[in-house]
Amino acid sequence: MAPIRPTVADIALDHIALNVQAIRGLIPARTELMAVVKADAYGHGATQVAALALSAGAARLGVAVLDEGIELRRAGIAAPIHILGHVGPEDAEQVVKLGLTATVFDRESVLALSGAATRLAKKVKVHVKVDTGMGRLGVRPQDAVGFTELAISLPHLEVEGIFSHLACADAPDITSARGQVAAFHECCLRLEARGHRLTKHIANTAAILALPESHLDIVRLGLGLYGMYPAPHMKSMVKLHPAMSLRSQLSYVKWVEDGTPIGYGWTYRAAGQRQIATVPIGYADGYSRQLSNRGQALLAGQRVPLVGRVCMDQCMFDVTAVAAKPGDEIVLLGRAGQDEISVDEVAAWMGTINYEVTCLISRRVPRVFWRSNAVYGVRTLQGRVR
Numbered sequence: 001m002a003p004i005r006p007t008v009a010d011i012a013l014d015h016i017a018l019n020v021q022a023i024r025g026l027i028p029a030r031t032e033l034m035a036v037v038k039a040d041a042y043g044h045g046a047t048q049v050a051a052l053a054l055s056a057g058a059a060r061l062g063v064a065v066l067d068e069g070i071e072l073r074r075a076g077i078a079a080p081i082h083i084l085g086h087v088g089p090e091d092a093e094q095v096v097k098l099g100l101t102a103t104v105f106d107r108e109s110v111l112a113l114s115g116a117a118t119r120l121a122k123k124v125k126v127h128v129k130v131d132t133g134m135g136r137l138g139v140r141p142q143d144a145v146g147f148t149e150l151a152i153s154l155p156h157l158e159v160e161g162i163f164s165h166l167a168c169a170d171a172p173d174i175t176s177a178r179g180q181v182a183a184f185h186e187c188c189l190r191l192e193a194r195g196h197r198l199t200k201h202i203a204n205t206a207a208i209l210a211l212p213e214s215h216l217d218i219v220r221l222g223l224g225l226y227g228m229y230p231a232p233h234m235k236s237m238v239k240l241h242p243a244m245s246l247r248s249q250l251s252y253v254k255w256v257e258d259g260t261p262i263g264y265g266w267t268y269r270a271a272g273q274r275q276i277a278t279v280p281i282g283y284a285d286g287y288s289r290q291l292s293n294r295g296q297a298l299l300a301g302q303r304v305p306l307v308g309r310v311c312m313d314q315c316m317f318d319v320t321a322v323a324a325k326p327g328d329e330i331v332l333l334g335r336a337g338q339d340e341i342s343v344d345e346v347a348a349w350m351g352t353i354n355y356e357v358t359c360l361i362s363r364r365v366p367r368v369f370w371r372s373n374a375v376y377g378v379r380t381l382q383g384r385v386r
């Protein structure tokens with residue numbers, strides 16, 4: 001293997017397979033599983049995760065933007081790929097050429113897709129999005145029949161599905177999510193009464209776990225695929241396995257005197273003689289500056305606190321409690337020995353949600369993919385090494 005920088009994100013593909021299997025066990029056999037691999041598979045590596053999820057039982061893939069669909073097709077993935085975000089008229093031709101499935105809810109885009117498909121003498125599949133309460137994208141429920149029938153009337157367009165997205169399925173009280181599912185059913189019933197039987201979907205990870213009535217023709221699994229839970233109260237609902245961990249190596253270790261300032265802004269001063277280690281990871285790697293004077297890591301089986309501000313490429317830890325030396329491995333996320341720094345813990349230190357923690361880990365951090373305890377592939381900033 002070509003040498004890579006000491007800061008890496010390990011991706012346990014076996015855990016992703018286990019998560020797919022665990023979720024498949026919760027949904028009816030006839031319900032298809034869409035693996036949501038947008039945002040580079042929530043930072044885990046889209047092409048590798050997509051291939052693995054498909055081999056483990058997912059039938060479809062979900063992305064947010066055209067470029068993500070292009071990346072997957074270029075990697076040779078032939079499965080249905082849904083662009084879940086807005087597909088503008090400027091995207092129409094590429095969507096048709098690559099056989100991607102588009103989200104539609106506005107006249108201009110649906111006409112552009114039909115036009116591009118007609119010119120290219122191809123069919124394009126679309127799913128109508130209905131806004132039942134997210135307030136983000138979609139036709140209003142009262143406009144769903146009219147818009148869907150417009151789309152059905154257009155040449156070279158196949159209206160395959162209809163879907164909606166839940167705003168609060170992760171809340172302990174899921175009354176509003178139930179209301180959204182009911183509003184969605186209502187739209188589908190009105191369409192069915194007019195002879196249109198479409199593929200229906202509304203469930204994200206939280207709804208897969210907490211709202212069985214939302215398991216329709218497809219469920220859209222994002223967060224759970226990566227072994228994370230939408231909310232603490234959902235941890236007892238299924239056993240998931242975190243797929244990403246983050247490790248680095250100490251680049252420098254030194255003893256400093258009482259009162260020595262560390263890092264930009266001198267926000268930390270050594271209280272007594274302290275041993276300080278520098279680690280080559282910073283906010284340009286997605287290790288957030290919000291972790292300044294708050295984060296922790298695992299070194300030789302001990303928790304060590306982050307001191308001073310996180311810099312762009314480096315940060316410092318107080319490792320006084322450990323006989324540390326340069327080159328020692330430090331775990332910033334994941335398990336080491338008996339202890340584990342969870343994504344949820346890092347999210348709490350940053351004042352954000354687990355989704356953001358893994359999405360932020362930048363392309364500069366090589367991804368090392370593991371399968372059956374062996375390195376399965378490595379992706380660096382320049383592309384795949386192996």
Ligand SMILES: Cc1ncc(COP(=O)(O)O)c(C=O)c1O
Nearest residue numbers: 036084165204205220221222223
């Ligand atoms: C439209 C849509 N469906 C499904 C998902 C997957 O959600 P989750 O990661 O909570 O499973 C997302 C993610 O935000 C989404 O935007």
